[in-house]
Amino acid sequence: MSDIRTRIRPRFPRLGRAVRRTITGLLQVIGRLTSCHGPDSRYARERLKSLNQKLIGGETAWLLGITPGGHDTGAALVECSLAGGIKLHVNHEESRFLGLKHCAKFPRQAIAELGRDLAERGLEFSDIHATLLGWDYQRWAGVLTEPAVSEFPGSLQLLRAETSPVPFVPAVYQGVSTPYRLKRNFQLRGPAPVINLEHHDNHAYFSYAVSPFAASSDPVMILVVDGSGDVGAISWYLACDGCIERVQQNDSPFDSLGLLYGVLSSSQGGWPALSSEGRFMGASAWGNMDRLTNPFYSRLREILHFGPDGQVFLNRRLAGWHLRGCRRPYTPELSDILGPPIPPENMWNPDAILRVEDIEHAPITRERVDKAAAVQLVFEDGLFHIVSHFIRRTGSHKLVLSGGTALNCLANMRIVERFDADWFARYVPGEARHLHIWVPPAPNDEGVAAGAAIQFASLAGAPFGRPGTMLQHGFYCGRPPTRPEIETALQAADIGSVPLGDISNENDMFRIADLLAFLISRDGVIGLFQGAAETGPRALGHRSIVANPTNPATRTILNSLVKFRELIRPLAPMATLEAALEYFHLSPGASDDNYNAYNYM
Incomplete structure (x- = not known):
């Protein structure tokens, strides 16, 4: 009790x-x-x-x-x-x-x-x-x-x-x-x-x-969950035939899954908010993700209270950021569960930042990654509650996720796994279905x-158009640099360059691709800069670092020698759909159309 x-x-x-x-x-x-x-x-x-x-x-x-x-x-x-x-x-x-x-x-x-x-x-x-x-x-x-x-x-x-x-x-x-x-x-x-x-x-x-669901005749759920909007922090929408209607919205900036994750990841990870969430999600993979045995989960779970209509409420007796924000975000009860928060003045302090290099040797590090796992589990509980209510209310099997929390690709994967055909058969009687999910590269x-x-x-009445038409170009939204601009930038940085060819010429393109493939196979690291810039935080091939996925040391090489960031940070694989089907298990709810969610999550 x-x-x-x-x-x-x-x-x-x-x-x-x-x-x-x-x-x-x-x-x-x-x-x-x-x-x-x-x-x-x-x-x-x-x-x-x-x-x-x-x-x-x-x-x-x-x-x-x-x-x-x-x-x-x-x-x-x-x-x-x-x-x-x-x-x-x-x-x-x-x-x-x-x-x-x-x-x-x-x-x-x-x-x-x-x-x-x-x-x-x-x-x-x-x-x-x-x-x-x-x-x-x-x-x-x-x-x-x-x-x-x-x-x-x-x-x-x-x-x-x-x-x-x-x-x-x-x-x-x-x-x-x-x-x-x-x-x-x-x-x-x-x-x-x-x-x-x-x-x-x-x-x-x-x-x-x-999304690939744009203008779909099926009802499409749109869920926006972020730190806070200008009304509240969670909004439910239903779209059908190109018309979007808001069906529910909370009105509190503190009844927020995004704010909860941001505050706890920052105060336990040692990074400022907005820089902490992705790192902490990566840390959770090193921790105990079992709800029955994680030593922090059961008590931390009390920080959220679930309402009957999909609402998520912050327990204001356990949290403290509704009173003092990031400055003093914990109550004594929360400090008893997680330990004292890392104060803002210690952010980026090497002695405060969560590291996993010594996970096998330092009990304190194992404890900290278990805390990260507990936060991730509680966050996922909140999403499960919201999505479950939304599906039952609408009967829809198509979901668009938006807001900054939609960048939590681990939670997105868990949503796809949870709301499978068995779940729909049990809770949404009718035609056999499973959840189809879409997360754009710029949900934030x-x-x-x-x-x-x-x-x-x-x-005003403008149509979204045929599903997928905007998707074909919507994520390459910057102006491509000109050759003189590239040359000027290289000269300003005192970087040498050697022309390799013209990729608009098919023969040159294949020859350059072969060279890049050879370098990568020999554990070289390629910085790919081409065409218009992507929009959103995901690298989609126009501003990307490409390395050998078959070398177990690649993660360490990229994080320590190229990106200069924590070894805890994960990397995203890049593969053709054919290769992905061969090497990965793709849940059907995220991989059953030409523009599947795995392309961008």
Whole structure:
């Protein structure tokens, strides 16, 4: 019998909601005066109506999506028409220009590059029908202020910048000041009007639009789970025949599987949030993944409370980040389970970071990877609960996962394995089925700028098009570098080069491919840089490091000598579908179409 008490509601919810409404309303009033409009504003309705009229008249329209604040900022360009549907042309991530992962700066470089994209197409900024934002920054400010008073007075600490991995005040300011920044960028006479759109809606539209399920006549579930959106942290959508409807959404930034994983992976792994989650997932593979024997799982499981309708609630008697954020995230009870958290000032400290090199020799390391496994198991429990409810409610067997947590490929694999034909036969009577899953390469915030433009086009009546049409190009969204640009970059870095041929020539292409295959077979490491850049954090062959998969030492070679990162980090295999079928067990729910989930997870 557990001795851990449970509390899932804030102490002063009415006070919190009142503050949320006040802050949001105030920013909406200011927004009307500064050309930063809400999704339900008169300006947004006018732009949507006029776009619909353009489409009906057979015209083509261009939409700009921007994520100006938060993490993973960027800009995207979308074309739409009734005849051609919705087309994603570019999705520029600011981090690619500045070399800063999870960049939170205003995307000046991405927008400048987008200006060149417009010029190449014979367009000017005045040809953009509407500019859409990846967040509803006005609502986000209210959502993030609400918790600071709903647990008054202890939660007032949340107003301090150091309690959040992404300080929200600069993020909101960058969002609401976007009209004036665009004015400067494009030398306009006045501020460029923008429309805030809900963050989770943008996730959902992007991930569905680029999925093999787009425009499917079958009902398709879309699940968005991240750290937090501008309303809550978990949203359920149902799509059918190209129409997307939100069917459920929580309204708390702390009832969040993404935030739970981010806080625990950072405070136990020794890396800052946003840099910790993938590393901690890798560490879990070294730990005890058995729910019956993992020494930390059963007590840590009490940190979540499951509701009857698929809800996931944080146990506020066990967690502490709803009061003090990342600064002091643990209660004494949680410290009793996991030990004290690693403080923010010790992040990246070599003595604090979780390492697995001595896993066979250091009991303390084995204990830490068991904790990682326990966190992963609890996280998966939450996803299982949400997905199970969603399937039972809708009867659907197709699932699109989005939000930053969808990058947890281990959990994605477990979802496919759990909701198999036997599960459906037991709980969803009818036609024999199993779950089909889709996870795009950019389910995180790198996809929401494009998602905002795609959402607006869809709401105006532009079709998604035949399933898979956007998928064929949607992940290579950067501008290919020119030969002079490559030569200039090599000279600036003082790197020698030898021309090998022209891959647009078939003979040269096969000759170069043979050379690369020979080098890899001799344990050489190849940096592959070709064509347009991928969007999202997955390397999909255009910006990839390629090495010998048959050499057991390859992981150590790449992590220690090439990527200079922890040996704990996993590597993703690259194979043709034929080779994958020969060497791997592919679950049918993720490998039964031409664009299967294994291509991108």
